Amino acid sequence: METVQKAVVLLGEKIGTISPYLHGQFAEHLGELVYNGVWVGEDSAIPNTGGIRNDVVAALKPLELPVLRWPGGCFADMYHWRDGIGPQSGRPKRVNVHWGMAPEPNSFGTHEFAAFCRMLGTEPYFAGNVGSGTVQELQEWVEYCNFAGDSTLANERRANGAAEPFNIKYWGIGNENGGCGGNMTPEYYMDLYMRYRTYVYRYPGSDPFCIASGPMQQDWPWTRRFFEKTCKGFWNRKGMMHGFAAHYYCGTAGKSATEYTAAEWLELLAKARAVEGIIVGHRTIMDEYDPKREVKLLLDEWGAWHPIEPGKPMGGLYQQNTMRDALVAALTLDVFNNHADKLYMANIAQMINVLQSLLLVQEDKVVKTPTYHVFDLYRPHKGGQAVRFLSGGESISDGGSFAQNCRDCYLDKGGAFSLKALEGSASVKDGTLCVTACNTHPTEPAEMELEIRGGKVREAKVVTLAGKDFLSLNTFERPSAVKLSKSATVEAKGKLLRIAMPPGSVVRAMGKVE
Numbered sequence: 079m080e081t082v083q084k085a086v087v088l089l090g091e092k093i094g095t096i097s098p099y100l101h102g103q104f105a106e107h108l109g110e111l112v113y114n115g116v117w118v119g120e121d122s123a124i125p126n127t128g129g130i131r132n133d134v135v136a137a138l139k140p141l142e143l144p145v146l147r148w149p150g151g152c153f154a155d156m157y158h159w160r161d162g163i164g165p166q167s168g169r170p171k172r173v174n175v176h177w178g179m180a181p182e183p184n185s186f187g188t189h190e191f192a193a194f195c196r197m198l199g200t201e202p203y204f205a206g207n208v209g210s211g212t213v214q215e216l217q218e219w220v221e222y223c224n225f226a227g228d229s230t231l232a233n234e235r236r237a238n239g240a241a242e243p244f245n246i247k248y249w250g251i252g253n254e255n256g257g258c259g260g261n262m263t264p265e266y267y268m269d270l271y272m273r274y275r276t277y278v279y280r281y282p283g284s285d286p287f288c289i290a291s292g293p294m295q296q297d298w299p300w301t302r303r304f305f306e307k308t309c310k311g312f313w314n315r316k317g318m319m320h321g322f323a324a325h326y327y328c329g330t331a332g333k334s335a336t337e338y339t340a341a342e343w344l345e346l347l348a349k350a351r352a353v354e355g356i357i358v359g360h361r362t363i364m365d366e367y368d369p370k371r372e373v374k375l376l377l378d379e380w381g382a383w384h385p386i387e388p389g390k391p392m393g394g395l396y397q398q399n400t401m402r403d404a405l406v407a408a409l410t411l412d413v414f415n416n417h418a419d420k421l422y423m424a425n426i427a428q429m430i431n432v433l434q435s436l437l438l439v440q441e442d443k444v445v446k447t448p449t450y451h452v453f454d455l456y457r458p459h460k461g462g463q464a465v466r467f468l469s470g471g472e473s474i475s476d477g478g479s480f481a482q483n484c485r486d487c488y489l490d491k492g493g494a495f496s497l498k499a500l501e502g503s504a505s506v507k508d509g510t511l512c513v514t515a516c517n518t519h520p521t522e523p524a525e526m527e528l529e530i531r532g533g534k535v536r537e538a539k540v541v542t543l544a545g546k547d548f549l550s551l552n553t554f555e556r557p558s559a560v561k562l563s564k565s566a567t568v569e570a571k572g573k574l575l576r577i578a579m580p581p582g583s584v585v586r587a588m589g590k591v592e
């Protein structure tokens with residue numbers, strides 16, 4: 079029997095504009111993301127353009143992904159950009175020490191990445207090397223990419239095939255520098271940040287946005303100590319920073335990405351839902367030092383992290399992706415929308431074949447994961463005005479292992495740990511309301527009874543993402559087991575829209591506001 083779940087949209091309660099960058103992506107030199115996932119080389123039998131897979135570009139392009147972070151991750155702090163330019167035959171072979179000692183042929187470098195971004199229509203975000211690099215190396219990378227005039231570096235770029243500058247806007251100053259990026263203290267990193275950032279020059283026509291490497295999970299002390307020194311040190315150097323990037327991985331629950339119980343489904347969704355505490359917690363600390371929010375908060379790595387699939391290399395972080403991951407993505411994007419005033423950019427980890435990916439790629443085959451379909455479903459929110467979405471109902475749990483297992487991820491500050499049977503968000507763009515919502519119950523259908531206050535919606539187009547059951551997934555053999563439904567029209571009855579939600583599903587309802 080369907081449970082009725084009440085929800086209300088308050089059109090008058092505006093939260094903020096939803097930054098399109100909340101749908102950002104991340105591509106690290108890790109496992110089979112770059113090599114085989116994106117890059118096959120011009121001589122490959124797999125159809126490609128300049129070495130980049132056509133099928134992958136065709137699959138990703140419709141998502142209009144706003145930004146792509148590269149080349150890491152941990153890899154960024156050991157990457158030397160000069161290794162990846164010039165004739166392919168002259169590029170040095172390196173070892174990817176962070177990720178399984180895999181060979182790094184450097185066939186995919188600055189120009190190839192810029193070409194990939196151009197094909198997708200996405201903005202590049204470069205993560206610079208602070209851990210094992212030098213200030214000079216970063217300064218020269220910026221000049222190589224962004225200088226339009228006559229200099230040896232700009233001319234080298236031209237000689238390598240790019241007459242026009244790449245105009246890279248987003249520059250990360252290191253990655254997880256409290257961990258794999260150098261094991262620094264926040265105070266030491268803060269000084270290094272300032273030093274490196276000083277040399278990310280604003281060449282004419284370019285407008286760099288510099289991003290400091292922030293905390294992992296709920297590492298509140300990193301945020302506090304970093305901003306304490308930034309703002310209350312020798313002088314206030316906040317103006318040197320455009321963004322501050324936290325990371326949040328909700329982890330896993332159960333035996334693997336594909337083997338879990340209903341309780342473990344709930345456990346993972348609750349851990350994903352806890353991203354709210356991360357956003358609120360870090361922003362609350364930042365607000366003490368930066369009440370006008372001049373420094374933007376980013377979450378440039380997020381997602382589920384399951385055990386590596388059997389038979390896949392240990393260093394490759396390859397995992398399958400089910401409807402549970404779809405709900406992880408949907409809940410997270412809903413939280414982002416509901417905190418549109420606080421979050422500027424977010425990058426799911428990672429785009430292809432690694433962690434919670436949008437695509438799985440093997441030889442000449444490409445599969446769109448359930449997570450891919452969530453990004454597709456949520457596209458209309460981008461650039462919309464987020465408005466308050468409230469759902470009733472109790473927090474749900476199985477009463478046992480859910481609460482037990484989640485104790486570890488309980489956030490001690492900035493947000494309670496909870497999961498409602500119905501979670502969602504709402505936005506308005508060009509007079510059209512977009513509501514997305516998750517029936518988080520793995521086995522019971524629900525009916526969302528949606529009330530719109532502050533305006534009238536006569537009918538809504540509804541699209542649903544659901545599988546056969548809560549374990550559903552797409553495989554190379556059955557690539558479309560999970561896909562978006564056709565759009566159905568739901569007429570309002572009085573003030574209410576009644577929308578059927580299968581167990582463990584995500585829906586989107588869109589309608590003109592009168």
Ligand code: AHR
Nearest residue numbers: 150151152153253254427
């Ligand atoms: O996404 C995988 C890794 O997770 C990244 O390289 C690192 O930044 C994080 O710890």
